[in-house]
Amino acid sequence: MTHKIAILGASGYTGAELVRLIATHPSMEIVALSADRKAGMEMAEVYPQLRHLDLPRLVTMDEIDFDQVDLCFAALPHGLSQALVRDLPERVKVVDLGADFRLADPDDYTKWYGNAHEATELQKTAVYGLTEFNRDRIRDARLVAGTGCNAATVQFALRPLIEEGLIDLDRIICDLKNGVSGAGRSLKENMLFAERSTDVQGYAQGGKHRHLGEFDQEFSRIAGRKVEIMFTPHLVPVNRGILADCYVEGDPKAIHNALVARYEAEPFIEVLPFGQAPGMGHVMGSNFCHIGVIGDRVPGRALVVSTLDNLCKGSSGQAMQNANLMLGEDETTGLMLAPVFP
Amino acid sequence: MTHKIAILGASGYTGAELVRLIATHPSMEIVALSADRKAGMEMAEVYPQLRHLDLPRLVTMDEIDFDQVDLCFAALPHGLSQALVRDLPERVKVVDLGADFRLADPDDYTKWYGNAHEATELQKTAVYGLTEFNRDRIRDARLVAGTGCNAATVQFALRPLIEEGLIDLDRIICDLKNGVSGAGRSLKENMLFAERSTDVQGYAQGGKHRHLGEFDQEFSRIAGRKVEIMFTPHLVPVNRGILADCYVEGDPKAIHNALVARYEAEPFIEVLPFGQAPGMGHVMGSNFCHIGVIGDRVPGRALVVSTLDNLCKGSSGQAMQNANLMLGEDETTGLMLAPVFP
Amino acid sequence: MTHKIAILGASGYTGAELVRLIATHPSMEIVALSADRKAGMEMAEVYPQLRHLDLPRLVTMDEIDFDQVDLCFAALPHGLSQALVRDLPERVKVVDLGADFRLADPDDYTKWYGNAHEATELQKTAVYGLTEFNRDRIRDARLVAGTGCNAATVQFALRPLIEEGLIDLDRIICDLKNGVSGAGRSLKENMLFAERSTDVQGYAQGGKHRHLGEFDQEFSRIAGRKVEIMFTPHLVPVNRGILADCYVEGDPKAIHNALVARYEAEPFIEVLPFGQAPGMGHVMGSNFCHIGVIGDRVPGRALVVSTLDNLCKGSSGQAMQNANLMLGEDETTGLMLAPVFP
């Protein structure tokens, strides 16, 4: 059986990544692609690398006949998914790649995103899309909220440690190195090649990054108390990938054991032998997440390093993994593409 | 039916690319991986991005039981395939990714590679592996000689034009921009990141590049007279990809028409609308080749631009395409991966 | 004596490069910096790398008191210099880095830039700023028109050959590899890091690039007949640099001899030994131009390779060299900075 898929926001990087993944997915068919400003264009004009595919022309969202759609990926700018999903036919399943339904509490949403939520009823029903930790609920969900790409990378490293009480909750420092595609395709001076290619720079330091809303929500809930990590993302001159260095206080071997045990059966999470750390380039173009643990020379201090491809496992690959579950497919279908290297 | 595959020279980039492609190929199984200097290591140590795969440990070629092998990919340094293939059991099919069997004439081989050929009988039987032009012979071959990556890129642009007599054979200038992975994984000072990352530099200019042996052989044979193109490759700071600018004298529209007609039915060759040229980034990680034709302001001058991923369509993807044919599989099996972008 | 300098368009890359050069120039003082959209900002906000310098705040052009200015560098978008220079006090010398005064013939200007020239009297008096070929006229000029960066790179390679009748004028093909800073700091989707970093792509192929106006003007004048070169620029993922491969028909040794003789006394032009070609990375951050000549395997075909830093020797360095002459300074003052490598 072939599932009929619509991608909203198909002209952005996560939209194009979804098309790439569906191109070799055996049971999904793209029936609609939307893009507000580029409506009317062929996808091959917007993304020449998809030229070999037979794809529908880009349209506005209004032009889509959602009765023909089984599942809809929404890769829209923050804020646009709320009213949209609210107004879709109930039978259309939705995987939202944006931030609109990540935070369960309307006040949290307003705190981090500035505006009131427009679909608070839906917000309550949305399932947080970190597949490896919400698999059963995702299977039955109508609406899944994809996680932030930073949020996914760090949670894979830290959730099992917080669940098992292995680290000091007041001293978690996460220093991330981020490929630039996470900033999307919008035009900003600091995203020009000439500005980025010989630079590394932090941003949203000091607790201003919106993904902290997710960290606070998830880690505090798991810990049963307020947890506020210190978090610094950095732009590095790479297209894809996030490498998270998580500095924690706890026993390194116990930490490693907990991660190995937790992810042993997971198809997409690879825990390295103790003392080894992954590189960002080890997962490019794939849905895999590699995690390593290193003990410091000073006992009780550990470094947990986690890496994934922000466009794939951090966003569109995660979305596909969730869509597979929601549609009754095997979770890994179309997602076993090996990383591209070099 | 699953075909049993051996990869010789698996620790090089083309070897790793073969593993990547086989990872999602439905009917190939890797039974042996060889690597001289790295024998004994796990593939995950040599290529951490392949960590999720269950692969045999690297061994020396001597340790391989070729009775268990249906087809062998030889991704060895120039010169090493000759004796090896000669001594293999006749039933083992071979796709050679190196240069040992590309030139049919032993004198040509010696002219360009310096040494006498060690398997001149085999050399006569090897089929030149430019799939789109030798499909039928490849299907029945025991030994297929993969083309040079530059040779493939330029031939896709020019073969139909020479076959149809559309261009001046004495005035063909090919200026290539080459991703650095074409130089392989060997240690050379000029291949260090710090040397390459802000540089673009030509090499082997003036007629010294060995791929000219292939150009001379193929173009002269097709034209029925001596053809000697002018050819300059350049290292550009990109991992994968070749972009070939071919400057020719002829009618641009007729050239475009000939390419469109020739490649209409080809699954991997995309000819762009007249007046458009592809970018190297449009094919990364894929088996596609994009070709464009642009007419100059001066009538009778044309630019034909061709691009492909040197590790895939220019080498390992081509090898896989040929192996599919040799094994009776559909030619495109496992090769429809969409390019990775950005 | 200290010369009082104004830089118009200081927020662009060529403007910033002028500031960099003046920072260690012993006899220039910046008295005004203009930037339309960024007027009111400190230069350190616009270019944090200039933070250590004591610079005037950015203003609009109207706010500048030109009575306090000896020489004005105009690094403005095409079209804006014409009225501006016309209305400046006659005693203010002007080096224009834009295209407004490069073409002596108003019709040529209109043909390539689309609009009528607004200062045709001035246009007649402007001296074409290719220093090494117009040194005496530049010394006495009030208005010097900086050349296009591509135009400079190719002219250094070819002017002596055309002057001496050493090459076939109907068969000149120039294939250029261009660092992205040549496109300036304006916001275009194809200039984003994620779009450029793994791509090489030609643009304005087929005779559409505006620098052809300069080539046609200069080469035709020198040759005494119409000369129309074939010219293809390409974006490569490098910030600075142009590498020009010029394919010509002529005797390679004679070509090399002519270039050696012509540039022997030039402080900024280095001709390599016969058979060697320069790399783009050999001149980064400097005012040097490196040129090499290679003979092809087919007699009578030659490759002349020329490289310079588009922001320096191709633009702001050239402007400074001309300003030095106009102000009675030694031509090399402040310009002997060695290239940065790696």
Place this chain on the structure above:
Amino acid sequence: MTHKIAILGASGYTGAELVRLIATHPSMEIVALSADRKAGMEMAEVYPQLRHLDLPRLVTMDEIDFDQVDLCFAALPHGLSQALVRDLPERVKVVDLGADFRLADPDDYTKWYGNAHEATELQKTAVYGLTEFNRDRIRDARLVAGTGCNAATVQFALRPLIEEGLIDLDRIICDLKNGVSGAGRSLKENMLFAERSTDVQGYAQGGKHRHLGEFDQEFSRIAGRKVEIMFTPHLVPVNRGILADCYVEGDPKAIHNALVARYEAEPFIEVLPFGQAPGMGHVMGSNFCHIGVIGDRVPGRALVVSTLDNLCKGSSGQAMQNANLMLGEDETTGLMLAPVFP
């Protein structure tokens, strides 16, 4: 007066950087350049970007007449400076860019570098070359030990804070992003362009990096107790630059104030306004160090970010700054080159 300079190890990146700096230094003359494996070559063959300079041919160290040398820069592999400096004429001043004399205690040296020190008497007299903190002793020194590049970057951020007791000494975490030139020009597989260009990877994590010897020595001495920071360097795909994120516990405003006060009169250290952080690209090619302080959302947590060019301020620029002092020149002579951007 012109000082006669020898550079030992001139074929490495720091050696070439010294030549670049001396090229525009008004009172230094290079009289000898040594390079073991490349002795006999012209510098222009080894570094084509220095082609315009009139430099002595590379020789072995034995061939140098040290009686003609005033000051010698030793940019040698670790271990080679010890015997060399011991055997030089006493009147030759030495700036050692390697690690041989950084650690005052022979046991510390052996602990971090594995072998016994061969010149322990000299080791006692060497002055640690962090100019801004040892200026007076450097002025009178015969032998100055250049700091590690990481060690310099982090010490600029943290020394004033430790001196003034502003931060928790048991909770200092330094996460560094390092341009690859820090690894030098030696041939390693993981330094190839294809391996590095799309990767970010930590190394020597967990307390194994040799620069920790310097941190432990300096910070413990200043604090009057044992201080062991947590330190993780990372390779990022950039040629030059180190960006250090230092996570500390203390009052952010007090920290900022201390840094502003400490560096107010320093010509090469720029402290940004509170709440701003520098980027690695802001200092490329220069001798400047930019430092920023950001307070976290949780009171008492601060991020101090420091950046410099590892080849310049982190190594050869620092060496030149020290040589200026040792030779009685103004400390900034030849070092006011503005950073190159883009």
